[in-house]
């Protein structure tokens with residue numbers, strides 16, 4: 442990183458950024474919603490479009506001087522459309538929650554009903570949780586997973602949709618490890634006259650590479666963040682059918698947001714170009730392979746894996762099967778330089794602040810070049826900590842092993 446000016450102007454902040462870079466490089470990032478952007482994406486983020494106000498859209502801005510910005514934004518839009526075979530794309534949402542807010546408001550009036558997965562079974566706050574705008578401003582009917590298989594039960598979802606007749610059916614999750622049958626969701630939505638919406642924030646990088654079904658061509662609206670499996674800057678996008686383009690664009694601006702962050706949009710354009718390369722397909726394939734191996738190895742060491750496995754980049758481990766809790770495991774792993782997050786498991790008997798599970802994912806470690814053999818080793822180290830969360834000696838030993846492993850996979854030189 443070339444940060445000479447920052448170092449001179451603000452040595453304190455410079456030092457904190459260097460410390461954070463070292464933390465990222467000396468630890469293993471297994472939070473499934475995180476990734477490591479390329480040097481090119483980082484460079485685009487730190488560029489002069491950050492200086493520009495560009496409320497509005499290409500060709501129709503509320504400020505002068507947007508000739509080049511229009512080209513940057515259109516480059517991002519066109520690359521994203523190509524990546525997902527989208528009819529229309531909006532790259533201005535600042536992050537996932539505003540993207541979902543704009544999409545919901547484009548299709549629903551306050552008080553209208555939509556159907557989505559419960560947060561504690563793998564949904565998201567913006568999928569109708571009562572403390573979130575989505576649960577306060579709309580009527581929400583929640584579905585969950587089957588208590589035995591911990592899988593989506595499409596027949597049960599269809600029965601609920603027929604009974605409740607929602608105006609919109611939302612699929613796509615933050616903690617569901619298995620493949621989603623988007624075609625079935627489209628059919629269910631059609632059978633009750635509901636709009637079909639998907640939030641593919643987690644699996645976008647898998648959807649655009651054929652590693653997961655891509656709902657964009659046949660769903661009414663699809664939201665995504667750009668910083669998870671898609672490996673771009675922290676931001677979001679909405680893709681929709683042409684007929685809904687105006688409603689979506691108006692819901693983002695002027696309804697919800699003001700000036701878009703054009704430096705982020707520039708960095709998105711770079712990430713979308715990267716995702717269009719054959720190497721990104723290989724990356725996504727390895728992400729899924731790594732997650733499968735991590736799940737299998739943890740299972741073979743006696744850990745209960747929710748739904749018995751994974752088809753995606755993430756897995757949920759019920760750590761109570763080893764006598765610890767999600768919070769205790771997360772903290773102990775953190776001390777050893779392994780980052781993950783505590784997570785509820787379906788029908789969790791524990792509370793969200795200290796649930797029964799941890800959520801692990803492979804996007805970031807795969808970006809660093811780790812493969813199946815490293816996943817086997819990581820599973821062994823994770824299991825050591827899960828079995829001994831209170832042992833300082835075990836944590837120190839694992840921390841040293843993690844540091845050694847990370848040295849073999851440098852990323853930002």
Ligand code: DSN
Nearest residue numbers: 473474537565615616
């Ligand atoms: N924070 C994201 C995640 O970790 O899945 C969802 O918003």
